[in-house]
């Protein structure tokens with residue numbers, strides 16, 4: 047059933063209610079998964095990092111052997127005022143065109159998801175020219191973060207709550223959710239927001255994004271510094287900073303992450319832009335952290351920094367920098383393969399394997 051957080055209370059109360067409804071994953075089920083694995087017809091832990099992931103998912107799902115999970119790739123889209131400064135390889139109107147391609151099932155993410163298989167869901171959270179369903183849209187792009195706040199704090203809260211409604215209305219059926227985004231220019235606000243949230247120099251967080259040249263990267267650094275100078279007096283509050291420096295798809299993904307955690311879904315993060323949404327979500331609700339899985343480390347330098355801050359090692363490192371949920375879509379296959387091997391491998395006893403030899407004393 048859909049959640050309509052706009053039905054009761056004010057925005058702040060509704061956001062607080064969402065956060066307080068999130069419980070951390072249950073470690074008992076993680077331990078049960080570990081114990082169960084020792085009985086299987088393979089050495090315990092032999093799938094390495096994937097086995098550790100399986101135990102985490104057992105704790106998330108409150109199920110010692112969840113098996114492969116129905117999966118969906120979500121792509122939220124919005125435009126960014128700062129992109130008018132030429133910070134991206136493409137013009138802002140390209141965002142809507144790329145989302146239209148996703149809607150038509152012909153974008154790279156659709157083909158990656160098809161192989162998993164996973165369904166693809168998408169929503170316009172604030173494009174300059176609207177695409178498809180308008181239920182979750184906040185406005186026609188954000189303001190230029192060098193000149194003014196990207197959005198008001200209430201718009202940021204509304205975008206988070208719309209992300210929550212979107213989970214209820216469009217992602218309710220799948221327990222495995224890949225979180226993606228499209229927004230021409232969005233690596234610039236992401237670098238600014240990450241820099242301010244982590245108290246780090248922006249130089250290490252600005253990269254070539256969609257593939258801009260070295261001169262444009264240098265210009266992006268100046269733009270991020272200007273934006274950070276402008277917001278000096280904004281307090282260290284995640285929602286205020288999200289409003290000052292973020293984007294509608296970033297705020298929407300904060301809501302997607304929180305609502306997915308509330309529903310005990312596995313949240314597979316894509317790249318740099320979804321990682322900053324995860325950092326905001328965790329600052330708002332530390333219990334949400336246990337639901338996050340980092341699909342990959344993109345080639346954007348700030349992504350490494352954000353993953354370290356989230357303490358979430360990536361499953362893959364393929365120098366990808368495509369965004370639109372593509373890295374997360376790719377990782378879903380890996381996650382479900384690991385869950386299948388964990389749940390479906392027979393027990394050692396049932397196939398006549400003796401228990402492992404005790405280690406031989408040296």
Ligand SMILES: Cc1cc2ncn([C@H]3O[C@H](COP(=O)(O)O)[C@@H](O)[C@H]3O)c2cc1C
Nearest residue numbers: 134136228229230231232233255256369370
């Ligand atoms: C055609 C096109 C399709 C994309 N799909 C995802 N991104 C990725 O690149 C954008 C961020 O990089 P920047 O800050 O340099 O614009 C986001 O839309 C992201 O999802 C794309 C970028 C482009 C140009």
Ligand SMILES: O=C(O)c1cccnc1
Nearest residue numbers: 255256317318344367369
């Ligand atoms: O890290 C990402 O997801 C990324 C990097 C570059 C461009 N778009 C997205």
